[in-house]
Amino acid sequence: MLILNCPYCGCDKDETELSAGGEAHLKRFGPGASDAEFEGYLFGRVNPKGVHFERWRCASGCGKWFHAARCTATLEVFGTYKAQTLEPPQAIKDAISAKRPGWTWRDFS
Numbered sequence: 001m002l003i004l005n006c007p008y009c010g011c012d013k014d015e016t017e018l019s020a021g022g023e024a025h026l027k028r029f030g031p032g033a034s035d036a037e038f039e040g041y042l043f044g045r046v047n048p049k050g051v052h053f054e055r056w057r058c059a060s061g062c063g064k065w066f067h068a069a070r071c072t073a074t075l076e077v078f079g080t081y082k083a084q085t086l087e088p089p090q091a092i093k094d095a096i097s098a099k100r101p102g103w104t105w106r107d108f109s
């Protein structure tokens with residue numbers, strides 16, 4: 001079972017107490033974007049076997065959205081952080097790099 005810690009209320013919740021919100025750190029495109037950029041924003045999602053960054057909502061607790069870094073193959077959680085963060089905190093990047101040598105993350109800007 002997947003257990004995540006809400007960074008707002010500090011509670012450990014299992015996945016049945018949370019709502020999944022899909023991929024985190026999507027780059028949003030507005031009216032000035034090309035059709036391909038906007039289509040990618042609306043429909044393009046990664047579904048890796050391995051490290052993934054996801055949005056979750058603390059549905060049975062504080063109700064706030066947060067991000068989680070975890071491995072989709074092993075359910076290992078590298079950390080959770082507030083949803084207003086534009087990229088994963090360095091401590092989480094370091095934790096992932098320590099456990100998955102050679103792993104690189106995408107450009108979040």
Ligand SMILES: [Zn+2]
Pocket residue numbers: 006007008009010011058061062063064
């Ligand atoms: Zn919470």
